Amino acid sequence: MTLWRKALAELLGTAGLLCAVVGSGIMAERLAGGNVAIALLANTLVTVFALYVLIEVLGPVSGAHFNPAVSAIMTLRRELPVASLGVYLAAQLTGALLGAWLANAMFDLSVLQWSAKVRSGWGQWLAELVATSGLVLVILRAPAGKVAQLVACYIGAAYWFTSSTSFANPAAVFGRMFSDSFAGIAPASATGFVVAELIGAAVGFSVYRLLPPASA
Numbered sequence: 001m002t003l004w005r006k007a008l009a010e011l012l013g014t015a016g017l018l019c020a021v022v023g024s025g026i027m028a029e030r031l032a033g034g035n036v037a038i039a040l041l042a043n044t045l046v047t048v049f050a051l052y053v054l055i056e057v058l059g060p061v062s063g064a065h066f067n068p069a070v071s072a073i074m075t076l077r078r079e080l081p082v083a084s085l086g087v088y089l090a091a092q093l094t095g096a097l098l099g100a101w102l103a104n105a106m107f108d109l110s111v112l113q114w115s116a117k118v119r120s121g122w123g124q125w126l127a128e129l130v131a132t133s134g135l136v137l138v139i140l141r142a143p144a145g146k147v148a149q150l151v152a153c154y155i156g157a158a159y160w161f162t163s164s165t166s167f168a169n170p171a172a173v174f175g176r177m178f179s180d181s182f183a184g185i186a187p188a189s190a191t192g193f194v195v196a197e198l199i200g201a202a203v204g205f206s207v208y209r210l211l212p213p214a215s216a
Contacts, residue, residue, distance in 0.1 A: 001061060007087050009062035011095035013054045017066050018099030018175040020050035025183030026107045039182060040159065048156040055148035064148075067169040068092055069201035073136055076205065096175030104179050115177050115184030119164060120192055127162035128196035129203065134158065135168045136204030141214050170194045 024046035028039035055064040063080070065071045071088045074080040080088065101111050135154060142150045158166035167173050167185070173193045176185045185193065 003084055003087055006062040006084070007091040009058040010065060010088055010091040011098075013058045013062070013064055014066040014092045014095030014171050014175075015099035015102065016054050016095075017047075017050055018096045018172060019103045020046050020099075021172065022100050022176065022179045022181060022183050023103035023106060026103060026109070026179075026181045029182040040165065043183065044156050044159040047159070048152045051155055052148050052152040055151060059148065062088075066092060066095075066171065067135075068171055069132055069169065069197050070136065070139060072198075073140075073201055073205050092171040093174050096171040097178060100175040100178040104181075109179075109181070113178065113180050115180045115186050117180070117184045117189075118186050119189045124164040125192050125196040127164035128167060128193050129200035131158045131162045131164065131166040131168040132197040132200030133204035133207065136201050137208055140205070140208045141211070143214065164193070167193055168197060168200070170197055173197070 021043070025039070025043045028042035032039040032042070054066065058064045063074065065074065065080075065088060068089050071080055071085055071092070075082055075085045104111050104113065135151065135158075138150050138154045139147060155166060155168065158168065167176070170193075173185060173190050176183055177187050177190055
């Protein structure tokens with residue numbers, strides 16, 4: 001599989017994921033009548049379904065990372081060549097931006113906008129560390145053929161057991177900055193989330209290496 005095809009799959013997958021997250025957040029907020037719990041539940045379900053479909057459809061092409069932290073871990077494991085990492089990251093960030101813009105456009109919002117939703121504080125940073133470390137561990141420990149189901153289920157659960165609603169993805173943080181909606185995050189809050197996610201990815205990888213092989 002050529003690198004440009006893998007990059008295209010990463011761009012499309014990340015765009016699809018962000019479009020689903022942001023778009024469902026906008027729809028949920030409009031229909032929930034101010035009930036934040038219902039809005040979050042709807043946002044969660046759509047994210048779970050979208051993740052499963054995107055991983056199943058695009059996984060055979062690129063590995064369906066859709067996440068710079070995951071790509072970095074795969075590079076450490078020598079499953080993704082170092083020379084390909086930059087291409088993956090560029091595709092993921094571009095896809096995240098395009099996905100958020102597409103969601104804005106579909107709901108008749110200004111395409112070009114910044115989120116004003118502040119998400120900050122030690123609790124939310126810790127939540128992102130936990131969410132990302134768990135995600136990496138699930139990906140690395142998942143039995144063959146079950147990555148899509150387990151990742152989708154984990155993220156769906158983490159939406160509710162973490163105070164940050166489990167972004168667990170620097171590309172998702174980047175994309176969500178460009179939609180001032182239910183799923184958005186203010187640019188000033190982004191750095192704390194990304195740093196926590198990268199630390200979380202390292203923690204998840206370290207825990208994985210301490211455990212026995214998945215086949216044991």
